[in-house]
Amino acid sequence: MANLDLTGDVVTLTQAICDVPSVSGDETALADLVEAALRGYAHLEVLRDGDAVVARTHLGRDTRMVLAGHLDTVPIADNLPTVLDGEILRGRGTTDMKAGVAVMLRLAAVLTEPRHDITYVFYDHEEVAARLNGLGRLVRNHPEWLAGDFAVLGEPSDGTVEGGCQGTMRVKISVPGVAAHSARSWKGSNAIHSAGAVLDVLRAYVPRQPVVEGLKYHEGLNAVKIEGGIAGNVIPDLCTVYVNHRFAPDRSTDEAEAHLREVFAGFALEVTDRAPGARPGLEAPVAKEFVQLVGREPQAKLGWTDVSRFAELGIPAINFGPGDPLLAHTDGEFVQVGEIHAALRVLTDWLS
Amino acid sequence: MANLDLTGDVVTLTQAICDVPSVSGDETALADLVEAALRGYAHLEVLRDGDAVVARTHLGRDTRMVLAGHLDTVPIADNLPTVLDGEILRGRGTTDMKAGVAVMLRLAAVLTEPRHDITYVFYDHEEVAARLNGLGRLVRNHPEWLAGDFAVLGEPSDGTVEGGCQGTMRVKISVPGVAAHSARSWKGSNAIHSAGAVLDVLRAYVPRQPVVEGLKYHEGLNAVKIEGGIAGNVIPDLCTVYVNHRFAPDRSTDEAEAHLREVFAGFALEVTDRAPGARPGLEAPVAKEFVQLVGREPQAKLGWTDVSRFAELGIPAINFGPGDPLLAHTDGEFVQVGEIHAALRVLTDWLS
Numbered sequence: 281m282a283n284l285d286l287t288g289d290v291v292t293l294t295q296a297i298c299d300v301p302s303v304s305g306d307e308t309a310l311a312d313l314v315e316a317a318l319r320g321y322a323h324l325e326v327l328r329d330g331d332a333v334v335a336r337t338h339l340g341r342d343t344r345m346v347l348a349g350h351l352d353t354v355p356i357a358d359n360l361p362t363v364l365d366g367e368i369l370r371g372r373g374t375t376d377m378k379a380g381v382a383v384m385l386r387l388a389a390v391l392t393e394p395r396h397d398i399t400y401v402f403y404d405h406e407e408v409a410a411r412l413n414g415l416g417r418l419v420r421n422h423p424e425w426l427a428g429d430f431a432v433l434g435e436p437s438d439g440t441v442e443g444g445c446q447g448t449m450r451v452k453i454s455v456p457g458v459a460a461h462s463a464r465s466w467k468g469s470n471a472i473h474s475a476g477a478v479l480d481v482l483r484a485y486v487p488r489q490p491v492v493e494g495l496k497y498h499e500g501l502n503a504v505k506i507e508g509g510i511a512g513n514v515i516p517d518l519c520t521v522y523v524n525h526r527f528a529p530d531r532s533t534d535e536a537e538a539h540l541r542e543v544f545a546g547f548a549l550e551v552t553d554r555a556p557g558a559r560p561g562l563e564a565p566v567a568k569e570f571v572q573l574v575g576r577e578p579q580a581k582l583g584w585t586d587v588s589r590f591a592e593l594g595i596p597a598i599n600f601g602p603g604d605p606l607l608a609h610t611d612g613e614f615v616q617v618g619e620i621h622a623a624l625r626v627l628t629d630w631l632s
Numbered sequence: 633m634a635n636l637d638l639t640g641d642v643v644t645l646t647q648a649i650c651d652v653p654s655v656s657g658d659e660t661a662l663a664d665l666v667e668a669a670l671r672g673y674a675h676l677e678v679l680r681d682g683d684a685v686v687a688r689t690h691l692g693r694d695t696r697m698v699l700a701g702h703l704d705t706v707p708i709a710d711n712l713p714t715v716l717d718g719e720i721l722r723g724r725g726t727t728d729m730k731a732g733v734a735v736m737l738r739l740a741a742v743l744t745e746p747r748h749d750i751t752y753v754f755y756d757h758e759e760v761a762a763r764l765n766g767l768g769r770l771v772r773n774h775p776e777w778l779a780g781d782f783a784v785l786g787e788p789s790d791g792t793v794e795g796g797c798q799g800t801m802r803v804k805i806s807v808p809g810v811a812a813h814s815a816r817s818w819k820g821s822n823a824i825h826s827a828g829a830v831l832d833v834l835r836a837y838v839p840r841q842p843v844v845e846g847l848k849y850h851e852g853l854n855a856v857k858i859e860g861g862i863a864g865n866v867i868p869d870l871c872t873v874y875v876n877h878r879f880a881p882d883r884s885t886d887e888a889e890a891h892l893r894e895v896f897a898g899f900a901l902e903v904t905d906r907a908p909g910a911r912p913g914l915e916a917p918v919a920k921e922f923v924q925l926v927g928r929e930p931q932a933k934l935g936w937t938d939v940s941r942f943a944e945l946g947i948p949a950i951n952f953g954p955g956d957p958l959l960a961h962t963d964g965e966f967v968q969v970g971e972i973h974a975a976l977r978v979l980t981d982w983l984s
Contacts, residue, residue: 462878464850465839470855472855472857472858472873473854475831476828476834479828482825500816500817503822504814504863504867506858510856511856512857514856515854519858521824526817583813583816584815
């Protein structure tokens with residue numbers, strides 16, 4: 281594999297890094313290329329942890345910006361190598377999120393004298409279980425590598441700033457019953473029927489749509505799994521409903537849990553998974569300046585993203601990157617060439 | 633294995649046939665013993681199909697009674713050989729239903745001049761899938777072997793007559809939805825939530841308790857299984873509810889199905905399993921006489937039993953046999969010696 285040319289055309293660079301497969305768990309080849317390319321620049325300190333590569337300037341600026349993107353993709357679906365079709369670049373990773381990574385790599389190479397110090401973070405294992413997440417590992421192993429005043433996560437955001445992210449919580453609600461032969465059902469108590477009361481709560485629930493720092497979020501409370509039943513002739517003694525709650529970043533995970541315990545009062549509820557949301561971080565002056573450069577109304581980020589990991593470190597963070605997030609993970613994933621250039625232009629203007 | 637002594641003590645005979653293991657599918661040894669023993673009696677014609685043995689008198693009587701019992705048991709649970717503990721005989725098969733089989737074997741040997749002609753039916757594979765049922769196989773292969781005016785199935789009935797049986801029907805109700813990411817749940821439609829409407833129907837349902845030929849039945853409509861869900865972050869596009877309906881024998885299976893289609897109008901419903909009930913058959917003069925001899929109030933049989941197979945042949949049938957049906961299939965299965973003698977006495981009086 282030839283070395284990456286970080287200073288050439290950013291679309292060519294996007295193609296080059298897409299065409300090095302890097303499905304989660306298999307990022308080493310790409311991480312090696314990225315590390316080698318960045319080490320070619322004297323203005324950058326380059327650090328590595330596993331398949332995460334961090335590069336940063338040390339120019340003595342008052343403020344430090346963090347630009348972060350993940351190197352991994354979901355599995356390839358016969359959509360590599362990339363195909364450049366006029367203004368459209370198709371293939372795995374083009375949207376999620378190697379176009380964003382290419383923009384950052386080019387900035388790292390070209391911006392030798394940015395007006396803020398900059399830390400570039402390229403990490404592994406974003407598309408798989410949270411415990412494997414490379415950015416999470418950096419938070420644990422080297423939080424000082426991530427220090428900064430503001431962070432931009434280059435996930436596809438359809439050309440606008442998506443602020444913060446909603447939190448997510450999963451709970452398991454266990455509804456008991458009493459087993460009996462179904463020929464004498466009245467001797468038992470049907471747990472599936474009793475679980476109807478849980479579904480009543482879900483059906484009646486009206487999710488909040490709070491405005492947080494000017495952005496409108498939209499919560500959700502949904503059963504994502506239900507199971508119950510022993511045999512075709514037995515009244516079931518247990519029905520389990522798994523519920524996913526998405527909550528706006530004006531609530532902490534503890535507050536979200538208290539809310540669920542109130543909503544499902546009387547039911548046995550166990551929290552199986554929780555991740556905090558992140559406030560939009562749009563009140564920081566650098567953020568306001570950034571939004572103005574983008575020139576479009578910022579939107580609330582509804583899905584959970586790694587901006588939450590920066591929020592945990594006390595660093596305001598936003599999502600901004602080329603590509604339509606609705607195309608992420610689809611077999612027909614693509615990015616428009618114009619989106620890549622636009623993202624590069626905004627970030628260059630902001631940082632120069 | 634010594635030959636069976638059919639004319640000795642009926643409790644000893646019960647022990648002898650219990651101590652020949654005959655879990656469903658493994659009845660040959662016991663069927664061979666039964667066949668050999670019955671062939672010792674000149675007043676009986678003995679027939680065999682697989683591991684089912686049929687013996688019948690040909691005395692030219694105006695009426696023919698059928699006595700039937702299954703030879704198989706559910707799996708042994710360290711509860712063989714049998715233990716006779718004072719008045720209690722413990723072990724696999726004692727209740728369900730070798731005490732009843734022993735009573736019939738003794739009658740077959742001893743009643744050389746009964747006042748009705750009698751057909752004794754001992755069959756295999758009752759405790760497993762209906763398609764394997766030995767009585768069902770006889771209905772298909774040799775319905776003429778089962779000809780008669782009235783049938784007694786020797787299943788444990790706690791010393792009374794249990795009339796007829798309820799029918800059973802299983803339906804699968806598929807509730808559709810539209811998948812979406814759970815962070816944007818309003819873009820989809822939650823199938824599990826929609827299935828709440830099915831549970832509403834089940835929770836509101838008031839089962840009939842109709843009186844049929846003097847016996848009070850008790851219907852039931854119950855979810856026996858529910859499943860739905862794709863992943864922890866996806867709005868499910870399908871939820872399936874499996875419902876078991878037990879219906880009194882004043883309804884045919886077609887009527888029961890029509891009833892379910894009315895109850896669940898608007899839902900996609902598929903019948904996966906159906907077996908008709910059987911009317912009590914207590915209006916026949918021989919049945920009335922039998923009930924009088926038992927001297928206790930007859931009860932409705934709520935579970936499905938093989939009496940339904942006789943009903944299909946147009947033969948009224950009842951359940952009557954020693955043992956408590958609630959002990960059937962339990963590891964602590966037992967029968968009281970007095971119950972065996974009582975059943976033998978009633979049947980002897982009725983047939984002599």
